[in-house]
Amino acid sequence: MEKLKSLSDFFSQHKALVDQTDPNKPMIVVCGGTGCIALGAVSVHQAFKEAIQRLGLTDEVTLKSTGCHGFCEKGPAVVIHPDRFFYPGVTPEDVTEILERTVMAGEAIERLAYIDPASGKKITYEYDVPFYAGQERNVFQYNGKIDPVDIEDYISHGGYCGFAKVLDEYKPEEVIETVIKAGLRGRGGGGFPVGLKWKFCHEAEGDKKYIICNADEGDPGAFMDRSLLEGTPHSVMEGMLIAGYAIGASTGIIYVRAEYPLAVSNTAKAIELARKVNLLGGNILGSGFSFDIEIRQGAGAFVCGEETALIESIEGQRGMPRPRPPFPAVAGYHGRPTNINNVETFANVPLIINKGADWYSSIGTEKSTGTKIFALAGTVANTGLVEVPMGATLRHIVFDIGGGIPDGKKFKAAQLGGPSGGCLPTQHLDCEIDYDSLQSIGAMMGSGGLIVMDETNCMVDVAKYFLQFVQAESCGKCTPCRIGTREMLDMLEKICDGKGQPGDLEELEKLANDVNSASLCGLGQTAPNPVLSTLKNFRAEYEAHINDKRCPAGACEALLTYFILETCVGCGACVRVCPVNAIEGDKKQRHIIEPGLCIKCGQCFNICKFNAVSKDGKEHAAI
Amino acid sequence: MTVLELLGSMGKVTPGDLIPILQEVQNQYGYLPQGVLLEISEHTIIPASRIYGVATFYEQFHLEPRGKHIIKCCRGTACHVRGGSTLIKDIKNELGIDEGETTEDLQFTFETVACLGTCALAPVMMVDDKYYGKMDAKKVKTLIAELRSAVKETA
Ligand SMILES: Cc1cc2nc3c(=O)[nH]c(=O)nc-3n(C[C@H](O)[C@H](O)[C@H](O)COP(=O)(O)O)c2cc1C
Numbered sequence: 001m002e003k004l005k006s007l008s009d010f011f012s013q014h015k016a017l018v019d020q021t022d023p024n025k026p027m028i029v030v031c032g033g034t035g036c037i038a039l040g041a042v043s044v045h046q047a048f049k050e051a052i053q054r055l056g057l058t059d060e061v062t063l064k065s066t067g068c069h070g071f072c073e074k075g076p077a078v079v080i081h082p083d084r085f086f087y088p089g090v091t092p093e094d095v096t097e098i099l100e101r102t103v104m105a106g107e108a109i110e111r112l113a114y115i116d117p118a119s120g121k122k123i124t125y126e127y128d129v130p131f132y133a134g135q136e137r138n139v140f141q142y143n144g145k146i147d148p149v150d151i152e153d154y155i156s157h158g159g160y161c162g163f164a165k166v167l168d169e170y171k172p173e174e175v176i177e178t179v180i181k182a183g184l185r186g187r188g189g190g191g192f193p194v195g196l197k198w199k200f201c202h203e204a205e206g207d208k209k210y211i212i213c214n215a216d217e218g219d220p221g222a223f224m225d226r227s228l229l230e231g232t233p234h235s236v237m238e239g240m241l242i243a244g245y246a247i248g249a250s251t252g253i254i255y256v257r258a259e260y261p262l263a264v265s266n267t268a269k270a271i272e273l274a275r276k277v278n279l280l281g282g283n284i285l286g287s288g289f290s291f292d293i294e295i296r297q298g299a300g301a302f303v304c305g306e307e308t309a310l311i312e313s314i315e316g317q318r319g320m321p322r323p324r325p326p327f328p329a330v331a332g333y334h335g336r337p338t339n340i341n342n343v344e345t346f347a348n349v350p351l352i353i354n355k356g357a358d359w360y361s362s363i364g365t366e367k368s369t370g371t372k373i374f375a376l377a378g379t380v381a382n383t384g385l386v387e388v389p390m391g392a393t394l395r396h397i398v399f400d401i402g403g404g405i406p407d408g409k410k411f412k413a414a415q416l417g418g419p420s421g422g423c424l425p426t427q428h429l430d431c432e433i434d435y436d437s438l439q440s441i442g443a444m445m446g447s448g449g450l451i452v453m454d455e456t457n458c459m460v461d462v463a464k465y466f467l468q469f470v471q472a473e474s475c476g477k478c479t480p481c482r483i484g485t486r487e488m489l490d491m492l493e494k495i496c497d498g499k500g501q502p503g504d505l506e507e508l509e510k511l512a513n514d515v516n517s518a519s520l521c522g523l524g525q526t527a528p529n530p531v532l533s534t535l536k537n538f539r540a541e542y543e544a545h546i547n548d549k550r551c552p553a554g555a556c557e558a559l560l561t562y563f564i565l566e567t568c569v570g571c572g573a574c575v576r577v578c579p580v581n582a583i584e585g586d587k588k589q590r591h592i593i594e595p596g597l598c599i600k601c602g603q604c605f606n607i608c609k610f611n612a613v614s615k616d617g618k619e620h621a622a623i
Numbered sequence: 624m625t626v627l628e629l630l631g632s633m634g635k636v637t638p639g640d641l642i643p644i645l646q647e648v649q650n651q652y653g654y655l656p657q658g659v660l661l662e663i664s665e666h667t668i669i670p671a672s673r674i675y676g677v678a679t680f681y682e683q684f685h686l687e688p689r690g691k692h693i694i695k696c697c698r699g700t701a702c703h704v705r706g707g708s709t710l711i712k713d714i715k716n717e718l719g720i721d722e723g724e725t726t727e728d729l730q731f732t733f734e735t736v737a738c739l740g741t742c743a744l745a746p747v748m749m750v751d752d753k754y755y756g757k758m759d760a761k762k763v764k765t766l767i768a769e770l771r772s773a774v775k776e777t778a
């Protein structure tokens with residue numbers, strides 16, 4: 001594509017690209033997200049490329065590697081357009097058959113079809129797969145459709161049209177009004193109204209203003225920002241351009257975590273291409289508006305996701321938060337007005353401009369509009385990325401889309417909002433999820449990490465896990481967070497080790513409230529949430545640890561005693577896996593674990609096909 | 624590459640660029656050698672104390688040499704609830720080293736990471752740039768045996 005000199009250049013180029021596209025041309029889409037790559041997507045893509053050449057189909061078939069389709073568990077995923085045949089777990093050996101039978105003859109290959117774990121039925125088309133059928137994909141619409149960096153592909157699907165429309169028709173104030181009217185709230189955790197934040201920054205005095213895109217995504221269990229940057233970096237950049245125009249900024253910075261190499265390289269390529277065609281740089285599309293974007297890589301510190309710590313980090317300092325006010329909108333990067341939004345927030349903006357504030361606010365709930373992407377993980381059948389309207393129920397996400405809990409186990413809790421969030425038990429399954437409803441039941445939207453836990457997950461252990469995390473990530477600047485989380489962790493470790501005493505829980509609760517009210521930044525303020533929410537919803541489990549020295553879920557090592565039950569058939573499988581030779585017994589006779597030698601690694605429990613290994617000390621004592 | 628060349632390749636640098644500078648040094652040397660940091664301090668007028676402060680704040684930076692292959696295991700929530708802590712133990716057992724340590728032959732360094740962002744495939748580990756999902760004790764054993772024999776072959 002040539003350099004676009006004016007807005008009319010852009011619009012005619014867009015029309016030409018749309019006219020060129022033939023929606024009926026067969027297209028093979030291989031998912032190129034990190035998950036599918038880990039499962040072998042690169043060699044599948046290569047095999048398709050070779051087979052297409054070998055069969056002389058280069059002109060008839062389009063082959064694309066796109067961003068993550070979201071259904072990471074079932075990778076490498078392949079979709080054949082226009083019919084949208086869906087094949088999970090494809091290998092290079094399947095490629096020729098797919099080309100000959102599905103692409104050329106329009107025939108479904110039964111052997112490769114997806115089997116729905118809930119119904120046991122084979123499913124042919126992508127839109128019939130329950131994981132996708134229950135979703136509403138707006139922000140995610142391009143993932144799975146376009147080549148992540150190809151700017152022409154993005155434009156032919158309506159990309160940069162929102163930005164062009166803004167340049168053409170809107171005053172900066174009108175952009176802000178539209179975003180306020182749409183009701184968009186920040187997707188990075190806090191849920192602050194986006195238009196309002198832009199307005200503050202627009203009104204702030206400053207010779208230079210900045211737009212920062214927060215792609216630090218430190219929340220363990222969340223990976224939607226990564227998928228968006230990997231799969232449609234242009235849509236995030238378009239959102240930044242629109243924000244830059246509204247606020248009057250000329251520089252954008254994307255702060256991305258170093259653990260995301262593919263996101264970094266795709267975004268860097270996308271920036272390069274946008275500069276080439278005059279969608280970034282000086283005097284964009286001849287409009288007089290200038291804006292450029294650079295990438296900064298994080299260096300591995302969770303606290304740098306917090307906006308003021310992030311600014312310290314890009315200024316080359318230790319990433320320690322600053323007290324607010326002043327807010328970054330007034331004094332941020334280099335002391336200048338700075339607007340920080342999350343990746344997903346920016347990716348929502350072009351949609352609002354293209355389809356209008358009324359359309360946008362018709363989706364979701366009254367106070368939380370639009371859709372939200374959740375990263376569904378943990379002990380659930382279908383893991384991956386799920387985009388649903390705000391207000392969807394937990395049950396819809398975990399059971400309809402996620403397919404419920406595998407291996408016949410029971411749902412115990414859903415952890416939402418990462419280290420700042422809480423654990424929701426069964427009675428909240430029908431709660432409609434939005435920013436405010438979650439807050440009212442002691443959880444938090446956070447960045448949208450949603451981790452499902454079953455009956456074998458111990459809630460005290462989970463609380464301890466999060467405390468370990470925040471304790472390690474606390475930057476150390478303020479005492480309540482640095483020392484308070486340490487103290488809380490010590491208490492939880494004591495309880496998990498079977499050394500808890502009556503009164504510990506009251507003490508823990510008190511300390512949690514102190515840390516919450518006295519910490520400097522969001523990290524410390526929200527660090528007690530996982531403890532408080534589990535104390536509220538699973539108090540009996542804490543009490544079992546303290547009073548009975550028992551871990552009902554069978555997870556806290558110190559409280560377990562491995563023991564072989566009468567149902568043992570003496571197959572010897574456990575003897576072979578035991579790393580310390582602690583199991584003895586004659587063939588076909590009940591085996592015995594020598595407690596003095598057992599290191600409680602759990603391998604015998606996992607390998608036993610007869611459920612003959614128990615880990616519950618209580619059961620042991622009873623026998 | 625000398626320190627001056629390295630700084631030169633980055634265009635105009637200001638104290639604000641300290642993190643990208645350190646990232647570049649680590650790319651070149653595999654860790655942050657003390658002498659190099661002192662030289663950078665001289666050339667950029669960033670105080671050595673500040674460089675040390677930044678280098679020790681971020682998990683990504685290392686002041687000691689590391690193994691040829693970096694093995695990372697996720698300790699994130701999604702991995703934790705699917706047996707991630709057992710996986711960490713298994714890797715330690717197989718390698719015979721603790722978290723943050725390097726094997727004596729300088730071949731392997733083992734680290735744990737807050738989240739590898741591949742939570743759908745939990746539990747997850749990484750060897751250099753390659754992800755390995757849905758791991759268990761058996762797969763770890765095979766993987767590390769393969770890595771060891773690859774090391775022997777190249778030796
Ligand atoms: C400890 C901590 C970590 C955070 N991590 C992130 C993060 O990884 N990504 C993010 O977008 N926001 C994160 N935030 C929220 C940011 O401070 C900020 O509110 C957000 O980037 C604003 O964007 P939004 O309004 O679009 O959500 C974090 C906040 C705290 C307190």
Ligand code: FES
Nearest residue numbers: 697699702739742
């Ligand atoms: S929690 Fe392990 S990869 Fe995210």
